[in-house]
Amino acid sequence: MTTIRHRFLxxxxxxxxxxxxxxxxxxxPPAARTAVPQxxxxxxxxxxxxxxRFALAAEIQTAWMLQDDARRLWGKRNTGGAGxxxxxxxxxxxxxxxxxxxxxxxxxxxxxxxGLDLPQKTSTxxxxxxxxxxxxxxxxxxxxxxxxxxxxxxxxxxxxxxFDLRDRAFVYQGSAGAGLLVxxxxxxxxxxxxxxxxxxxxxxxxxxxxxxxTDLSLKLHSSGSGKDPIPVEAVSxxxxxxxxxxxxxxxxxxx
Amino acid sequence: xxxxxxxxxxxxSPLACHDDSASSPxxxxxxxxxxxxxxxxxxxTSGTAFLLDPANLAPRPRMVATGKSPIVAQKRKAANQLLVxxxxxxxxxxxxxxxxxxxxxDPASNAAPxxxxxxxxxxxxxxxxxxxxAILYYxxxxxxxxGSMLYNPNDLAVATLDGSKPVASRPIRSLGSVPSSVxxxxxxxxxxxxxxxxxxxxxxxxTLLDLDRADRTEITVPLVADGTQNVTPVQVLFDMAGANIxxxxxxxxxxxxxxxxxAAPANSKSNDFRVSLSLIGAGSEPSDMEMYGTGDAMRLxxxxxxxxxxxILDPKTGNAxxxxxxxxxxxxxxxxxxxxxxxxxxxxxMLVGVGTGATALVFxxxxxxxxxxxxxxxxxxxxxxxxGITPLPGNIALLNQRDVYGSVTLSVVxxxxxxxxxxxxxxxxxxxxxxxxxxxxxxxxxGSSRIEYLDIVNRGQGPxxxxxxxxxxxxxxxxxLAKPSTDGKRYLVLEMYxxxxxxxxxxxxxxxxxxxxxxSAYGFLLSDxxxxxxx
Numbered sequence: 030m031t032t033i034r035h036r037f038l039x040x041x042x043x044x045x046x047x048x049x050x051x052x053x054x055x056x057x058p059p060a061a062r063t064a065v066p067q068x069x070x071x072x073x074x075x076x077x078x079x080x081x082r083f084a085l086a087a088e089i090q091t092a093w094m095l096q097d098d099a100r101r102l103w104g105k106r107n108t109g110g111a112g113x114x115x116x117x118x119x120x121x122x123x124x125x126x127x128x129x130x131x132x133x134x135x136x137x138x139x140x141x142x143x144g145l146d147l148p149q150k151t152s153t154x155x156x157x158x159x160x161x162x163x164x165x166x167x168x169x170x171x172x173x174x175x176x177x178x179x180x181x182x183x184x185x186x187x188x189x190x191x192f193d194l195r196d197r198a199f200v201y202q203g204s205a206g207a208g209l210l211v212x213x214x215x216x217x218x219x220x221x222x223x224x225x226x227x228x229x230x231x232x233x234x235x236x237x238x239x240x241x242x243t244d245l246s247l248k249l250h251s252s253g254s255g256k257d258p259i260p261v262e263a264v265s266x267x268x269x270x271x272x273x274x275x276x277x278x279x280x281x282x283x284x
Numbered sequence: 285x286x287x288x289x290x291x292x293x294x295x296x297s298p299l300a301c302h303d304d305s306a307s308s309p310x311x312x313x314x315x316x317x318x319x320x321x322x323x324x325x326x327x328x329t330s331g332t333a334f335l336l337d338p339a340n341l342a343p344r345p346r347m348v349a350t351g352k353s354p355i356v357a358q359k360r361k362a363a364n365q366l367l368v369x370x371x372x373x374x375x376x377x378x379x380x381x382x383x384x385x386x387x388x389x390d391p392a393s394n395a396a397p398x399x400x401x402x403x404x405x406x407x408x409x410x411x412x413x414x415x416x417x418a419i420l421y422y423x424x425x426x427x428x429x430x431g432s433m434l435y436n437p438n439d440l441a442v443a444t445l446d447g448s449k450p451v452a453s454r455p456i457r458s459l460g461s462v463p464s465s466v467x468x469x470x471x472x473x474x475x476x477x478x479x480x481x482x483x484x485x486x487x488x489x490x491t492l493l494d495l496d497r498a499d500r501t502e503i504t505v506p507l508v509a510d511g512t513q514n515v516t517p518v519q520v521l522f523d524m525a526g527a528n529i530x531x532x533x534x535x536x537x538x539x540x541x542x543x544x545x546x547a548a549p550a551n552s553k554s555n556d557f558r559v560s561l562s563l564i565g566a567g568s569e570p571s572d573m574e575m576y577g578t579g580d581a582m583r584l585x586x587x588x589x590x591x592x593x594x595x596i597l598d599p600k601t602g603n604a605x606x607x608x609x610x611x612x613x614x615x616x617x618x619x620x621x622x623x624x625x626x627x628x629x630x631x632x633x634m635l636v637g638v639g640t641g642a643t644a645l646v647f648x649x650x651x652x653x654x655x656x657x658x659x660x661x662x663x664x665x666x667x668x669x670x671x672g673i674t675p676l677p678g679n680i681a682l683l684n685q686r687d688v689y690g691s692v693t694l695s696v697v698x699x700x701x702x703x704x705x706x707x708x709x710x711x712x713x714x715x716x717x718x719x720x721x722x723x724x725x726x727x728x729x730x731g732s733s734r735i736e737y738l739d740i741v742n743r744g745q746g747p748x749x750x751x752x753x754x755x756x757x758x759x760x761x762x763x764x765l766a767k768p769s770t771d772g773k774r775y776l777v778l779e780m781y782x783x784x785x786x787x788x789x790x791x792x793x794x795x796x797x798x799x800x801x802x803x804s805a806y807g808f809l810l811s812d813x814x815x816x817x818x819x
Contacts, residue, residue, distance in 0.1 A: 192782075247810065259802045261803075262342070262805040262808075
């Protein structure tokens with residue numbers, strides 16, 4: 030009797046080393062392949078390759094700032110962000126072809142000292158909706174193409190705590206990319222077919238994002254000590270282009 | 285096993301970011317320049333001038349590229365223009381060199397600034413009072429001054445700011461010293477021609493340039509004959525009508541008289557005048573000198589604090605009349621006006637011991653003082669020593685005094701009535717500026733966010749009318765603008781405490797300052813920072 034904990038370890042290994050076990054399975058003769066254990070109501074904790082409907086994943090994204098103004102805004106050539114995504118696989122539109130919708134939230138923040146020797150903090154929060162089409166080359170490997178749109182805000186703070194300038198601007202963006210999805214076999218953790226199997230799902234995606242230029246007008250942040258402060262004019266630090274290639278990696282659980 | 289490491293590496297990659305900003309240089313911003321109705325800042329690092337109209341503190345001030353490494357920014361005299369002297373860039377294997385430039389920016393025009401390449405990387409700029417001529421020179425013999433390894437520190441250039449003539453390189457003779465300052469004559473007729481002379485002062489030497497004739501050689505006048513004495517010329521007076529130049533020098537008890545005499549030029553590069561030097565003894569080292577009278581009655585009044593005397597020098601004869609002042613006076617404030625005893629308008633002077641610790645003012649009736657001597661002087665005691673004096677229109681002077689506690693106090697002196705009105709202050713004034721125009725108004729702050737003002741002349745609200753405005757941040761400088769801005773209002777521009785040098789101004793109406801009408805701009809030196817690139 031294999032314990033759940035033991036199976037979990039196997040699944041984890043499958044997620045990080047997906048090529049080895051499945052490639053071995055694909056190398057098997059067709060008759061042998063049918064011997065892969067299928068989940069049933071009578072056999073709990075078994076693995077299966079049933080299609081997954083949902084996936085909840087944590088993701089990280091690296092973006093490469095190609096424009097000088099964007100590099101100054103972020104203080105770096107490449108920036109990182111992290112977030113969450115929830116995807117839904119529609120029933121297969123064709124054999125081995127799946128359309129998927131996903132909702133995502135991605136946050137990034139960079140603190141640096143800019144060219145003026147000023148502390149500078151840049152952050153974004155983007156909420157996105159994506160549509161992807163994937164083709165199952167193998168049960169565990171599916172290349173896909175994805176388009177997505179999103180909106181949110183970018184915030185910039187510059188200066189010291191007593192004299193900091195701040196602004197937040199609305200941003201929207203669209204992206205197009207392609208990548209690979211890998212999944213592990215699903216495992217039934219409950220003795221009922223009503224409960225879907227759980228599987229690890231990972232994605233690696235590269236693409237390009239185009240968005241509106243970010244126009245930030247910084248304004249002295251008042252601590253509120255003055256009852257009726259003298260109005261302070263904002264300063265426009267210039268529009269920053271929002272165009273960058275990205276690499277997105279996610280890892281999560283499908284069910 | 286290598287594949288096993290691929291994913292973790294991808295996960296870590298966002299954290300392995302390269303920081304571009306680490307090698308960026310710090311920023312240098314030249315002091316604010318108050319123009320007629322606007323203000324300008326020049327960012328040395330980015331080579332950008334920021335022009336701000338107080339009537340419209342827009343999110344993007346007008347930005348003008350000045351060229352690399354601006355080192356001097358001044359208002360052009362008698363004109364509403366900004367002058368910027370840049371050092372340029374010597375270049376390197378990866379960057380192109382850029383010549384030093386003199387840039388003239390007109391804040392009222394959107395046209396590109398007028399930029400003139402200079403023959404050297406000068407670091408000093410002196411202007412004639414009429415704003416027509418500028419002399420660019422080196423203020424040091426160190427290589428850091430020019431950015432060059434080897435250069436002639438006695439090279440200088442004459443620029444005509446109205447653009448009527450090209451910049452002329454005018455190297456002067458190197459006699460072991462470098463220029464310390466440049467003084468311009470008033471523009472006047474001399475030997476039948478309208479001209480402006482410049483006196484380039486250097487230890488032991490004065491060099492004269494006829495600025496209207498760039499092709500003429502300079503005239504170098506050694507002040508000491510044998511080189512055993514060191515004198516440093518510090519003050520020059522031009523008597524263009526009498527064709528004389530008077531030089532006062534530290535380290536000498538004499539006034540140097542340089543007489544100009546018309547002479548036919550020997551060749552095309554010679555001047556049409558010659559010079560001769562004579563000395564007029566003042567008895568002791570002079571601290572100040574002023575010219576008064578005309579023609580044969582022209583005299584020099586000279587203070588000699590060492591002997592507590594006022595010396596009256598007759599340049600025609602070389603005679604000196606010394607009159608004891610009883611107190612150590614060091615500065616002369618010349619005026620024409622009445623006195624309490626005489627309604628006759630004549631040359632008079634107030635003698636002040638600036639920095640001497642004297643607690644008395646001496647008024648002198650200069651007409652016939654050589655005969656009346658001590659009778660022409662009148663002393664008035666004051667409570668504390670004078671550290672500065674500001675002449676104002678209407679024969680009024682503002683005395684800057686420092687009491688025994690080191691605090692600055694102020695007094696208004698009516699030179700004709702010889703009355704001294706102390707100005708009360710609840711605290712020590714750290715920064716005072718006076719509008720030396722017909723609308724004399726004194727502005728002061730005590731290093732806080734409070735600005736106080738006082739009308740030295742009656743502006744319709746009574747004599748010595750005062751008021752105050754409290755702002756949101758510590759005031760660091762006060763600049764009343766001379767002329768109304770684009771909205772027809774004249775502004776007072778206050779620099780506020782700005783530890784990061786991003787630009788922090790508050791503007792008030794200069795004629796009716798009121799906090800309710802105050803507006804501030806902070807961070808305007810960051811304008812278009814992301815677009816401009818280098819800060």
